[in-house]
Amino acid sequence: MGEPHDVLLEVRGRGCYAARRLAIAGPTLLGLSFLIFLLGSLAGDPSGKIAERGLLPGEVPTAEQIAAVHHELGLDRPLPVRYGEWLVRAAHGDLGKSLITGQGVGEAIRGAVPATVGLAAAATMLLIMVSVPLGVVGALLRGRWLQQVVRVGTLAGASIPGFFLAYLLIYVFAVRLHLLPVFGSVGPKSMVLPAVTLAVGPTALVSRLLQKALVEELGDDYIRTARAKGLTETAVVVSHALRNAFLPVVTVLGNVLARLLEGAVVVELIFGRSGVGSLTLQAVGSSDYPMTQGVVLFAGVVVIAFNLAVDLTYPRLDPRVRLGAVS
C-alpha cells in the first residue's frame, strides 16, 4: 500500500523518469531469470528421467545411456556457461521440453494462455464494476455505520481464502440452487463462479485502496475550490477527486495481476479448468523442471511487463511526474 508516494519520491532529482523505470525493469528481469535458472539446476540431474523415456516400463537405463543424455543436455559444462546458453535460448522463445510429455514448454504455455486470459479478463471486469462503486461509497460515507459495513465487508473479502470461497460458491449456487454448473469450462455459465472466486481478493484490495485515496483527495484544497465555484457534488467527486484517486490504484495494477495469476492456480484446480494455473500445478507436482521454469518465467515476465507498462504510462496520467515537480 502507499506505493504512489514511493514512486513520487524516487522521481525527485533523478532525471528522466521513463529511462529510470526501464533501467530497473532490465536488471529485475535478469535477476528473475537467474533465480529461475538456478531453481532448475538445483532440482537435480534430470538425465536419468529422460533416459528412461525411450525405454520399456520397468527397464532401468544404463550408466552410458544416462551419461549420453547428461552430455546431450550440456550438464557437464560449467554453470555460468549453461546460464548464458539457457538465457539466449529463452530469449528466442525456446524454453526446452517437458520432462513428462516431451512437449515444447513454449508451445504448452501458449496453448494454456488463452483460457487463463479469458478467466482473468472476466475477473478484471468484475473487479472494475464492483471496486469503483465500493470505494466511492466507502469514502463518501465516512463516519457512518454503512461505511463500517463497507470496511468490514472489504476486509472480509481480503481475508477469505480463495479455495474456501470457491467451495462456498459451488455449494450455494451449484449444489443447493442448481443455478450454475459445478466444474468444467463449457459455456459462459461455467465462467461465472471461477471469475467471481478470482475477483474477490483483488476487488477487496482495489476498493480499499481507492477509498483511502479518495478520502485523501476530498480533503485537498482544489476540492474546496471546486465546491466554492459552485460545482455539483457529483462533478466534484467524479471528475475531480475520483480522477486523481485512480492514480495510486494504477500503480498497484502489477500487484493485482500477480494476484490473479496466483489465484488462477487454485481456481483452475478446483473448477477443473485448463490454463496456466493448472499447467503450473502439474509441472511443479510432477517435478517437471523445464516446464516449471517456463511457467514461473512467464508469470514473472507478465508481472514485470505490466509494472513497466504502468510506469511508462504513469507520467501521462500525472503531470507532476512528467514535469518532475513533485509536491
Add this chain to the structure above:
Amino acid sequence: MGEGFSLGRSRGRQRGLGRPVGRLLRDPPAVVGAVALILVAAVLAAAPWLGLKDPLAVSVPDRLARFSWAHPLGTDGLGRDMLSRTLHGGRTSVALTMAVTAITTVVGVVLGVLAGLRGGFVDSSVMRVVELVQALPLVIVAMVTVKLLGGGPEKLVLVLSALGWTGQARVVRAATLSLRERDFVKSSRALGSSRLRIAFRHLVPNLLGPVVVIATLEVGRTLLALSTLSFLGFGARPPHPEWGSMLADARTYFFVAPRLLIIPGVAIFIVALAANLFGEGLRDAFEARTA
C-alpha cells in the same frame, strides 16, 4: 511521506501508547478483531488440556458422524474427531504463521533500518531485491521452492519468510528516511553517537508503531498464503492436521459432508479477518496520532 505512515511528532521517544490505545478502543471492528484474536490464541494454547480426543485416532464405524455430544463438530472421513483436529490443526497453522511473521519482522526491520540509515549503494541494493521479490507471484514461487527443498512445514516457513519480508522492509525504510532528518536524531549524531546507538536508541522505539501494524496485517496475509500452499499439497504432511490440508482432505467428501470443508475454512477466515480488523484499527489509531 512514505508508505502511508505519518510518524508522531514525538521528541526522542514516543509519548506512551495511551492515546492510540484510547482511539483503538473507540473503534468497534478493531476491538472485535482483538478480542477474537485473544480468544483464538487462548483456546489454541489450551487445546492439549481441554480433554480432546486424539486428533489422529481413526475410527471407521464413526466416520462422517454429524454433530453430537461425543463429537461436537462431527467426525471426518476416517472417523477422526473434527473438534480435536480443528484445534490441533489450528495450533499448527497459527504457530507456522507466527514463525513466519516473527522472521519477516526481524529481517524487514534490520534491512529497512540498514537501507534507510546507510543510504547509497546499500539502500539501492536492498530496494532492488525488494522490487525483484515483489515482482514474483508469491504462491507460484513458494510452491516451486518448497517442492525443490523437499517439502514439510519448516521449509514452508523458510520459503514464506524469504518471500515475505519486503513489505515490512519498505515501510521501515521509508519511516527511517523521515526519522533520520529529525532534530533528535541529528543532535544525537552531532554528539557522536554511533550508527548502532542511533538505530537502537532512537529509531527502533519510534518504529514500533508501524512495525506492529505491518506485522499484524502480515499475520492475515501469511495465514492465507500458508493455508493455500497446504491446500495445494505443499505444506504439513498428513496425518497431522493443519487447516489448509484439512480442507484439501475434505474435498473428497464435499458432496456428502460439506461441513468437513466449511469448518477449517471458517477457522482460517475468522483468524485472518480478526488479524486484519485489528491491524487496520491499529494503523488508524497510530496514524491519527498527529492529527
